[in-house]
Amino acid sequence: xxxxxxxxxxxxxxxxxxxxxxxxxxxxxxxxxxxxxxxxxxxxxxxxxxxxxxxxxxxxxxxxxxxxxxxxxxxxxxxxxxxxxxxxxxxxxxxxxxxxxxxxxxxxxxxxxxxxxxxxxxxxxxxxxxxxxxxxxxxxxxxxxxxxxxxxxxxxxxxxxxxxxxxxxxxxxxxxxxxxxxxxxxxxxxxxxxxxxxxxxxxxxxxxxxxxxxxxxxxxxxxxxxxxxxxxxxxxxxxxxxxxxxxxxxxxxxxxxxxxxxxxxxxxxxxxxxxxxxxxxxxxxxxxxxxxxxxxxxxxxxxxxxxxxxxxxxxxxxxxxxxxxxxxxxxxxxxxxxxxxxxxxxxxxxxxxxxxxxxxxxxxxxxxxxxxxxxxxxxxxxxxxxxxxxxxxxxxxxxxxxxxxxxxxxxxxxxxxxxxxxxxxx
Amino acid sequence: xxxxxxxxxxxxxxxxxxxxxxxxxxxxxxxxxxxxxxxxxxxxxxxxxxxxxxxxxxxxxxxxxxxxxxxxxxxxxxxxxxxxxxxxxxxxxxxxxxxxxxxxxxxxxxxxxxxxxxxxxxxxxxxxxxxxxxxxxxxxxxxxxxxxxxxxxxxxxxxxxxxxxxxxxxxxxxxxxxxxxxxxxxxxxxxxxxxxxxxxxxxxxxxxxxxxxxxxxxxxxxxxxxxxxxxxxxxxxxxxxxxxxxxxxxxxxxxxxxxxxxxxxxxxxxxxxxxxxxxxxxxxxxxxxxxxxxxxxxxxxxxxxxxxxxxxxxxxxxxxxxxxxxxxxxxxxxxxxxxxxxxxxxxxxxxxxxxxxxxxxxxxxxxxxxxxxxxxxxxxxxxxxxxxxxxxxxxxxxxxxxxxxxxxxxxxxxxxxxxxxxxxxx
Numbered sequence: 073x074x075x076x077x078x079x080x081x082x083x084x085x086x087x088x089x090x091x092x093x094x095x096x097x098x099x100x101x102x103x104x105x106x107x108x109x110x111x112x113x114x115x116x117x118x119x120x121x122x123x124x125x126x127x128x129x130x131x132x133x134x135x136x137x138x139x140x141x142x143x144x145x146x147x148x149x150x151x152x153x154x155x156x157x158x159x160x161x162x163x164x165x166x167x168x169x170x171x172x173x174x175x176x177x178x179x180x181x182x183x184x185x186x187x188x189x190x191x192x193x194x195x196x197x198x199x200x201x202x203x204x205x206x207x208x209x210x211x212x213x214x215x216x217x218x219x220x221x222x223x224x225x226x227x228x229x230x231x232x233x234x235x236x237x238x239x240x241x242x243x244x245x246x247x248x249x250x251x252x253x254x255x256x257x258x259x260x261x262x263x264x265x266x267x268x269x270x271x272x273x274x275x276x277x278x279x280x281x282x283x284x285x286x287x288x289x290x291x292x293x294x295x296x297x298x299x300x301x302x303x304x305x306x307x308x309x310x311x312x313x314x315x316x317x318x319x320x321x322x323x324x325x326x327x328x329x330x331x332x333x334x335x336x337x338x339x340x341x342x343x344x345x346x347x348x349x350x351x352x353x354x355x356x357x358x359x360x361x362x363x364x365x366x367x368x369x370x371x372x373x374x375x376x377x378x379x380x381x382x383x384x385x386x387x388x389x390x391x392x393x394x395x396x397x398x399x400x401x402x403x404x405x406x407x408x409x410x411x412x413x414x415x416x417x418x419x420x421x422x423x424x425x426x427x428x429x430x431x432x433x434x435x436x437x438x439x440x441x442x443x444x445x446x447x448x449x450x451x452x453x454x455x456x457x458x459x460x461x462x463x464x465x466x467x468x469x470x471x472x473x474x475x476x477x478x479x480x481x482x483x484x485x486x487x488x489x490x491x492x493x494x495x496x497x498x
Numbered sequence: 499x500x501x502x503x504x505x506x507x508x509x510x511x512x513x514x515x516x517x518x519x520x521x522x523x524x525x526x527x528x529x530x531x532x533x534x535x536x537x538x539x540x541x542x543x544x545x546x547x548x549x550x551x552x553x554x555x556x557x558x559x560x561x562x563x564x565x566x567x568x569x570x571x572x573x574x575x576x577x578x579x580x581x582x583x584x585x586x587x588x589x590x591x592x593x594x595x596x597x598x599x600x601x602x603x604x605x606x607x608x609x610x611x612x613x614x615x616x617x618x619x620x621x622x623x624x625x626x627x628x629x630x631x632x633x634x635x636x637x638x639x640x641x642x643x644x645x646x647x648x649x650x651x652x653x654x655x656x657x658x659x660x661x662x663x664x665x666x667x668x669x670x671x672x673x674x675x676x677x678x679x680x681x682x683x684x685x686x687x688x689x690x691x692x693x694x695x696x697x698x699x700x701x702x703x704x705x706x707x708x709x710x711x712x713x714x715x716x717x718x719x720x721x722x723x724x725x726x727x728x729x730x731x732x733x734x735x736x737x738x739x740x741x742x743x744x745x746x747x748x749x750x751x752x753x754x755x756x757x758x759x760x761x762x763x764x765x766x767x768x769x770x771x772x773x774x775x776x777x778x779x780x781x782x783x784x785x786x787x788x789x790x791x792x793x794x795x796x797x798x799x800x801x802x803x804x805x806x807x808x809x810x811x812x813x814x815x816x817x818x819x820x821x822x823x824x825x826x827x828x829x830x831x832x833x834x835x836x837x838x839x840x841x842x843x844x845x846x847x848x849x850x851x852x853x854x855x856x857x858x859x860x861x862x863x864x865x866x867x868x869x870x871x872x873x874x875x876x877x878x879x880x881x882x883x884x885x886x887x888x889x890x891x892x893x894x895x896x897x898x899x900x901x902x903x904x905x906x907x908x909x910x911x912x913x914x915x916x917x918x919x920x921x922x923x924x
Binding site for chain 2: 113115118120122125126128129133134137138141142145146147149150151152153158184185186187188191195199211212215216218219220222223224226227228229231236261308310316317318319320321334335336337338339340341342343346347348349350351352353364365366367368369370371372374442447449451452
């Protein structure tokens with residue numbers, strides 16, 4: 073990102089409060105990622121600030137999937153496993169993700185869900201670290217991370233114990249008894265960012281391994297997994313990677329650990345020779361042993377289109393714009409939305425690509441926003457959350473979203489009963 | 499199926515060898531399932547006898563998926579989890595599968611892969627059966643079943659021991675020390691069928707639970723899971739259920755066991771209240787606790803189209819036609835293909851919807867068949883396998899396939915070097 077643009081984006085820092093919508097439009101003109109918005113189908117009259125729950129539809133996806141269905145599946149039938157290299161898809165997409173997160177191509181593979189992948193890596197890591205038996209994680213970590221670790225604890229009885237501590241207690245909790253530290257890099261509610269490099273080093277110093285959940289990081293921030301010495305990571309395909317609802321997830325295992333980790337979910341796709349149909353499980357070499365069952369090719373091909381939205385994109389630009397979008401929203405909220413509390417780091421460098429606001433009527437406020445075409449989401453009990461996918465969110469979108477929020481707060485329109493009743497998924 | 503049709507189909511029983519292609523065409527005319535073939539897109543000049551590896555493309559799938567992508571994902575964005583009830587898809591599709599396998603709608607759910615589901619159920623069953631620790635299975639069972647059990651054994655150390663016995667030794671191996679019997683109902687190579695009801699009862703008599711893999715059964719044979727007293731089952735979505743490459747799989751848990759099984763893969767979608775984002779895993783009631791991560795909605799919607807190809811279909815017709823297709827192929831092979839060995843049960847009632855032939859040059863023979871438009875598959879070391887999806891395979895297809903096989907065998911055309919080199923997926 074050019075210095076000149078950064079300067080413009082840094083305008084709304086609390087000292088310059090007279091920002092106009094035209095200023096936001098000017099920021100969009102200077103945005104080196106502005107062209108990427110064309111890569112997405114975005115509905116008219118919607119401001120979409122929920123790419124951290126479900127990324128938008130890439131323009132290329134419908135044609136790609138139609139071709140996959142009609143030509144590859146319909147005409148090619150079972151032959152397409154070879155002819156169209158479906159069998160190579162998990163590693164091929166893994167290599168594309170590796171390029172976005174600072175990893176080597178043989179260190180990432182696409183498979184299963186984030187939850188299942190957490191189980192695989194945590195289970196394998198605990199065997200490697202035996203007789204240490206404590207998994208350390210953060211209270212309030214994304215629930216599925218905690219749930220999967222609780223499941224592992226229940227399954228493995230006395231050999232795995234989950235210990236949850238408060239966020240600020242993590243460094244001191246890293247003692248010689250810790251086998252594995254499991255953290256989400258960017259917190260799903262607050263957007264607060266852990267220092268990956270420092271915490272990884274701290275864990276290594278006491279002999280622990282670290283497993284990072286990158287669900288809210290991959291595709292929205294710069295990552296340096298290899299440089300930061302990361303051991304293990306998982307991440308989500310359907311948020312900032314734009315892979316579609318329930319897209320397959322990914323697994324990262326540092327090259328140095330790949331041969332040491334025995335997968336607890338040992339399905340045939342992780343076998344060294346799956347098509348020899350032998351009676352004995354022999355792990356594939358490298359990252360492929362992290363596969364388990366047959367990959368969901370249709371969903372995986374959609375993820376491929378999601379990853380292609382990053383073609384030619386510099387992740388430094390993504391990170392800079394992400395911070396600028398957040399800074400802008402915080403400045404505008406501070407100016408126009410009294411009565412709502414900021415619940416995320418004010419300093420962009422400690423924040424992921426999202427803003428969290430706190431309000432007792434958060435649920436109803438979000439419903440009111442959605443009814444006016446501003447889609448963010450609500451996280452219980454009181455967090456209003458806005459995620460910024462730097463590939464398609466514009467600075468004027470932030471302006472318009474805050475303007476709408478300000479209206480709703482000013483006239484208490486959230487108190488309309490139709491915004492109060494809860495639906496299943498929020 | 500009408501008696502008259504059965505009689506006609508029973509012609510090729512070894513006593514009537516003068517069957518002509520016209521006779522086969524007449525069988526198609528009398529086929530009560532003939533209309534179902536229109537529900538599929540099948541390439542011209544291809545005889546597809548590999549629906550047990552990958553089912554054919556349903557005609558409805560491309561439009562349904564296009565609508566899902568453009569309207570539901572593209573326009574609806576994250577709102578479609580509620581608006582289009584994506585969140586209910588696993589249970590909704592589960593109910594459709596339940597109707598095909600003799601189960602109640604609340605006993606089946608769609609999730610993950612067959613391998614992952616095997617792990618879930620076997621892991622939960624072993625906890626329930628503790629202190630018994632032996633899992634009994636069949637040597638030569640489908641590899642992923644064995645591999646997953648080996649992975650569970652390695653993970654759980656002394657509390658799970660896998661014991662593999664020969665097929666005919668299973669009844670006597672069912673002693674008071676067996677915790678769990680894991681069998682594939684229809685063998686992937688030989689097509690041989692286990693007596694589900696008798697073996698389940700035999701296992702129960704010694705206090706064992708039974709987990710059936712229905713991957714080669716669901717959609718191709720009649721199943722009576724509840725009536726047969728089955729405890730647990732898993733199955734595949736991409737074979738006879740026509741769900742597309744790597745379609746999500748399914749899980750069956752008998753109602754009486756649902757509350758007793760604690761899932762070892764405890765992801766957020768199996769939580770009683772996933773959107774409350776609490777720190778403590780509490781299993782959902784009923785079959786929903788078998789969910790783990792976020793479901794792969796695009797692949798799942800394609801499975802929905804696959805299941806709709808069974809709308810209005812009587813599974814008794816499916817089973818009768820499946821046997822008749824197999825009987826026809828065996829009779830024709832016996833007559834026209836000397837030198838190839840029958841490697842599946844001759845009696846249709848002991849056989850799934852497939853025929854296995856054995857030949858030392860099986861791989862090359864299958865490659866030669868494929869080059870002439872007859873697609874079956876090869877299973878190492880020497881099995882040539884043909885699967886019959888009764889919804890779209892015709893009796894004339896069997897005639898034409900055997901005629902092609904007879905030509906290839908008669909002139910040794912399999913010995914062409916281009917048919918000898920192995921590709922990745924066979």
